[in-house]
Amino acid sequence: MSALPEARPARRPMRLADVEAVAAIEAAAYGHPWSRGNFIDSLAAGYLAEVLTMPHDGLLGYFVAMPVLDELHLLNLTVDPAWQGRGLGGALLDAVEDHGRDRGLLALWLEVRRSNERAQALYRRRGFVEVGRRPGYYPAAGQREDAIVMRRLLCQADALD
Ligand SMILES: CC(C)(COP(=O)(O)OP(=O)(O)OC[C@H]1O[C@@H](n2cnc3c(N)ncnc32)[C@H](O)[C@@H]1OP(=O)(O)O)[C@@H](O)C(=O)NCCC(=O)NCCS
Numbered sequence: 001m002s003a004l005p006e007a008r009p010a011r012r013p014m015r016l017a018d019v020e021a022v023a024a025i026e027a028a029a030y031g032h033p034w035s036r037g038n039f040i041d042s043l044a045a046g047y048l049a050e051v052l053t054m055p056h057d058g059l060l061g062y063f064v065a066m067p068v069l070d071e072l073h074l075l076n077l078t079v080d081p082a083w084q085g086r087g088l089g090g091a092l093l094d095a096v097e098d099h100g101r102d103r104g105l106l107a108l109w110l111e112v113r114r115s116n117e118r119a120q121a122l123y124r125r126r127g128f129v130e131v132g133r134r135p136g137y138y139p140a141a142g143q144r145e146d147a148i149v150m151r152r153l154l155c156q157a158d159a160l161d
Contacts, residue, residue, distance in 0.1 A: 007055050009088060011095055014049035014062055016040065021059045022051065025080045032139050034076060039064070042075070048099055052079075052088060063092050065099070065108075072100040072154075074110040077119075089119075093126055100154045107154055111147040113138050120148065128152040 014022065019039045026033040042049055048065040061079035065072050074096055079089045100108050111134065112119050128150040136144030 009052045009054045009060055009091070011050050011052055011092075014039070014043060014051045014064070016043060018051050018059060018062075019043075022062055025059065025061070025078060026076075028081050029078045031141070042066075047075070048072070048096075050092075050095065052092060061088050061092055063096055065096050067103065067105065070104075070106045072096070072103075072105050072108045074108060077110075089122055090126070093122065097126075097152070097154060105154055108152045110150050111137065112150060113140075114146045114148055120150075123150050123152075126152065 019036050022039055023033070023036045026039075039049075042064045045066075048063075048067065050063060051059050052061040053059055059080070060083045062076070063074065063078075064076040065074045067073075074093075077089065077092055077096070079092070097108060108128075110123065110128070112123065114133075129152070130148050131151045132149040134147040134149060137147035138145040
């Protein structure tokens with residue numbers, strides 16, 4: 001892993017004008033990427049969506065999360081493949097959790113492909129635990145792939161009683 005350059009990445013809300021660049025990263029990062037329409041719909045729905053940018057380097061990563069009642073569902077967390085392994089995914093995940101706590105939400109949920117061990121390792125190290133599986137949830141080459149459902153509490157467990 002190489003060190004980040006002097007300039008620091010900055011976060012800001014995702015805008016419609018970002019969708020082209022976001023979709024390009026999405027297509028590079030996933031075998032079954034979200035479409036432009038998925039991002040446009042998320043923005044129209046008012047979901048929590050932010051991008052990470054660097055001066056001169058443009059967009060490095062992003063997340064989309066959907067508040068549902070007193071919980072937050074992480075729908076998309078992606079770092080440009082050229083920028084992965086430098087702590088940016090962890091920083092984006094921290095930001096999602098901070099937003100959840102700031103809003104007084106109780107838990108952060110996500111689904112991850114069973115084969116995506118890298119993302120699972122990140123989530124487990126950040127305190128997520130597996131709470132279920134969805135068989136055949138994701139499209140995959142010639143078949144379907146299970147989703148692992150993970151949850152991280154954002155508050156004291158007794159607040160859930
Ligand atoms: C998953 C993803 C968001 C992680 O972002 P990232 O910027 O590469 O991750 P980071 O550099 O912050 O590293 C996060 C953790 O993974 C570890 N890690 C980094 N590279 C790794 C690798 N090749 N294999 C396993 N673990 C690795 C780091 O040590 C770090 O652990 P730490 O938080 O305890 O220090 C990014 O790899 C990605 O966009 N992948 C494709 C899209 C995807 O799978 N998204 C998640 C869908 S649920």
